[in-house]
Amino acid sequence: MKISPYRIQKAIGRFCFGLYCSFSYIFLLSPILVVIGTSLNGPTENVEASFKFPPDSLSLYWYTQIPEGQLEALLLSFVLATVASLFGCLLGVPAALGLVRSNVPGKALISAIFRAPLQIPAIVTGIAFLQLFYWIGDMTGFYWQGSLLGLALGHIFIATPYVVGTVTAILQRFDTRLEEAAVIHGATPRRAFFRVTLPVIMPGVYAGALYAFMVSFSDVPVAIFLSAPGFVTYPVEIFFALENDFEPSLMASATLVIIICLGLLLLVQKVIGLDALLKVGGSRGVG
Amino acid sequence: MWVRWWILLIPPLLVGFTLVAASQFVFLRASFFEDLGLGRVGDELILGNYIQFLTDGFYLKILWVTVKTSALAALATLILGFPVAYLIARMRSSWAMILLAGIVISTFITIVIKVYGLIVIFSADGLFNQFMLGIGLFDKPFSVFGNETGVVIGLMHFTLGFGVLLLYSIIQTIPSSLESAAQIHGASRWRVYYRVIFPLSLPGVTAMLLMVFNMCMGAFTSAALLGGGRVFTLPVMIQRIVMMDIKYSMGATIAAVLLVSVIVINILSIYLLRRLRAAHLVMV
Known part of the structure; x- marks a missing residue:
């Protein structure tokens, strides 16, 4: 089947449009996902390492550490x-x-x-x-x-x-x-x-x-x-x-x-x- | 009908009116007294605070920063939000609901939590800087804290979801048959955007820009957190001057200036929306 240049152009256009829109979604939702992901870090030697995303190991450790x-x-x-x-x-x-x-x-x-x-x-x-x-x-x-x-x-x-x-x-x-x-x-x-x-x-x-x-x-x-x-x-x-x-x-x-x-x-x-x-x-x- | 409905208006109106009138009266009155330090105020009504605001370069600069960041955030909200709103409005599959749900979820999570996410993403060895340094776009880590770019990003997190929902309802009023007609007559995709969608959505978009601009002018949380004590907007300054310098009157004065400017813009956008609604251009 022969693919017309018009269809290629259209497909590229759609792809770029989709990419652009997904950027908006990444912008909006990534902070929320990152917060959830980071909360699952395990206990680490220094506090800095516990903010890693994606986390190295999954644990609910920090949930037990929530201050009163x-x-x-x-x-x-x-x-x-x-x-x-x-x-x-x-x-x-x-x-x-x-x-x-x-x-x-x-x-x-x-x-x-x-x-x-x-x-x-x-x-x-x-x-x-x-x-x-x-x-x-x-x-x-x-x-x-x-x-x-x-x-x-x-x-x-x-x-x-x-x-x-x-x-x-x-x-x-x-x-x-x-x-x-x-x-x-x-x-x-x-x-x-x-x-x-x-x-x-x-x-x-x-x-x-x-x-x-x-x-x-x-x-x-x-x-x-x-x-x-x-x-x-x-x-x-x-x-x-x-x-x-x-x-x-x-x-x-x-x-x-x-x-x-x-x-x-x-x-x-x-x-x-x-x-x-x-x-x-x-x-x-x-x- | 058979019930005197107006009786129902009395209790909420009493509560509402009392709260609005009392709080606004007391704070506006407070803005006309002189600060004597440590929270004490003079007992003469003066205009000094307003004169100070309007002549002191420090306050005028804050006003300018507020207007600038708000305008940039409103524009960026339009640029990022319009295509998404268009996509959802024109989508026929059940994906539209899922995409809408994504937007709604983001508007329902408090901005403080989102800022926490941003801190992790934009930290020196966070995802964003790893990626940007990795592909060589930046040569040193980029921070969003304590600069105006950060404040604009924070404001956009406050407004983008709302903006998309508003634009979505505007685009829904443009019949998609108009686009098909233009395409059948040989217009390219770009030409359809430029000659059909853009002019038809322009009035609604203008109203949306005004509303979002207004939200940004009054936005405290995101501006305070991302300004990091170095970028000041009017809302951030109000909180600082009241809670750190304990200057209640000056705080009230800045609040009054903010209130007046926001209300003027609001009246403008309401007027615009009403004219559009009369012309059936939006159904917000």
Whole structure:
């Protein structure tokens, strides 16, 4: 069979395009793979050698060496992200329902208020909340920074807009005739809401909860101002560890976090599917 | 319908408005006081901090570095992200979902962990330098720490995933039949890119560039870690000046400048996106 120059040219073009695209993927994913790989190094004479990638020998040694402080920070981050996600939903779902369903005047302004935390750079949110807590502390004697309350308020603030966004996206596409049909068939409005509307918007709630969890779980710029010594979230803990004690055990705890994130993502993908997650997502990166 | 939906708005609006208004008011007010050192501030409202910011070459240089690195990162995000987004949008097989999943995973891992990976990759005897020295492209190890290249790479790790997802939704709105039509009429592949895809995606791409630029302007973590205490952007400077120099007012002033510039750019991009949506050019 004779191969035409046109086909060769096309094949080369495709190859170059594929190569170019895989470069983007290598750029994005290699740091994550390297962290996982490096964490599997065995114990070595000098610390430097333990950062080798690919590792010489496979071992879970560094997983047994994770400092207590990092595990405590991880626990705090987990609790905090759960709280932020929960309150994000408690505030965000009614907000989205009210925004889409009601005809109050000034909806654009209300929507802008709900979205404001997305417009404000996280570092500005951090310093603003720190100043706010100083101000409250000076008046009442209770300083909220360095407490679960303070951190939670900051994270609920930055996480809620994601829930509002995802639930709004689903509600706008919801056909209200479904609800009307339920009522015509004798359901009370309350029953129609809980049996028809709520199941339909649940994917939006799950996606929003996931985004809210992730935003809180990976936040540095807000928590860095609101943490206190001995009361630090995981990302802030390892942010500072980079300067002070850079140890291979960091790679081990980081790998645990990667596994947690992947697990959550997988869970949400199983429940609502990846395309649904993207469709409703204000899929803005976190961190 | 049968429910007064607006009642649902009251609790979240109260919480949201209180938090936004109180935090912004307190910090903006703080930016008008004089720092007396050790965290104490004067009790007169002054403009001194803003005047200092606008006249001191030190702060203006930081502003310039922030704008420069953000612009470079936004451009690089476009250059690296567009082909990937195009590939996924035009792919018909189930591979598209897998490729999308790769992007989503990368956006969901916190940037601090990714920086750890970068440290290992770019260390003196790491993969990158071994490869580059091996094929003879570099004659000495290249470091990404404490220079602007590193900061741009860090910012891109923050924005590339998001950028690809955004571009993906933009490209999806361009019917692939337009490309086929151009090809049937004899246009080469390059000509199709240049005369069909590029002009049709231009408005969406402009909005995307603005959004990514904005994310970079406010990005703290990656800039701080890769700047390594030698490259300062506005967010990095805010944290340093508040936590190390304990100058709350000056920190608030820089934060206010950052906030205003980011909001101006945001309004611009929202305005642009709204016009595009009206013209059915994007569905973001």
